[in-house]
């Protein structure tokens with residue numbers, strides 16, 4: 001059937017009650033709604049023609065009003081090192097976004113984007129080099145997952161909001177996408193399987209906690225003192241290290257979940273033992289873990305990752321002070337898919 005999908009509303013961006021009303025107006029019933037979402041989420045169909053339980057007129061009416069997929073899969077790159085894949089999508093207005101497929105023996109994580117570009121301009125991040133363009137809708141966020149799952153013929157076990165963009169600067173659409181991830185109809189994932197990484201937008205962290213959104217929160221701290229954080233993350237001008245940490249504590253207590261702090265290691269910048277000491281002090285008595293992320297190279301940026309001994313020394317200093325700390329291994333660095341490389 002020939003339709004111009006560019007003018008159609010993505011089904012996921014429409015409240016189910018409205019879709020149901022639409023179906024009823026066209027002679028359908030509640031079971032047709034279930035069949036539609038089931039086709040999209042379980043069978044990952046590409047278009048309304050693949051919903052055989054729906055009468056033909058209903059399929060046609062749906063197809064002329066809604067689109068199941070607001071994104072087009074353009075191409076993929078596969079890492080020779082670890083099987084990580086980068087997926088390139090194009091939205092209907094021509095904007096390009098990408099997501100990363102991260103297979104592991106016991107789980108399958110997908111790292112997805114929440115915005116086109118990013119307004120936060122962290123000095124070490126490729127996404128920060130691309131100026132902010134627009135928000136992604138909930139349907140565009142979910143579609144990255146649906147199209148990868150369809151391509152891989154596998155459902156993800158974990159979702160990471162760690163691709164391009166600052167998820168909490170797109171609060172409404174991101175929370176709506178999280179609802180589709182955790183609900184039925186939807187992806188039916190436990191909220192603790194969703195990790196959301198933020199540069200530390202304090203009001204939105206509090207709002208997440210108050211609204212009962214129980215995802216795993218990751219805070220890109222990257223420095224334990226304001227002066228340093230401000231040098232590498234302009235957002236620190238609005239929210240200081242203490243304020244960000246306090247918001248994280250609030251979230252952790254409300255959600256009854258440990259928070260993760262991400263700390264990028266930039267050689268000779270924020271990786272000395274004095275900084276490790278300050279970080280340990282800041283996190284004392286806090287149910288949290290630290291993920292150290294050795295800097296992944298971004299063309300044109302002046303940083304380097306510390307030598308392995310220096311990384312281990314930083315980790316040891318934290319461990320000795322009782323902080324639970326891990327070192328994040330880069331994935332897909334040969335295809336520009338490791339943390340901070342999605343530009």
Ligand code: SAH
Pocket residue numbers: 122124125126161162163165166167197198199200218219220262264293294295296297298339340341
């Ligand atoms: N905007 C969100 C998501 C960013 S991506 C945030 O700021 O948290 C996920 C993580 O990768 C963040 O902790 C981010 O700071 C980190 N990152 C960015 N650039 C990096 C680089 N070049 N090397 C390693 N990690 C990087």
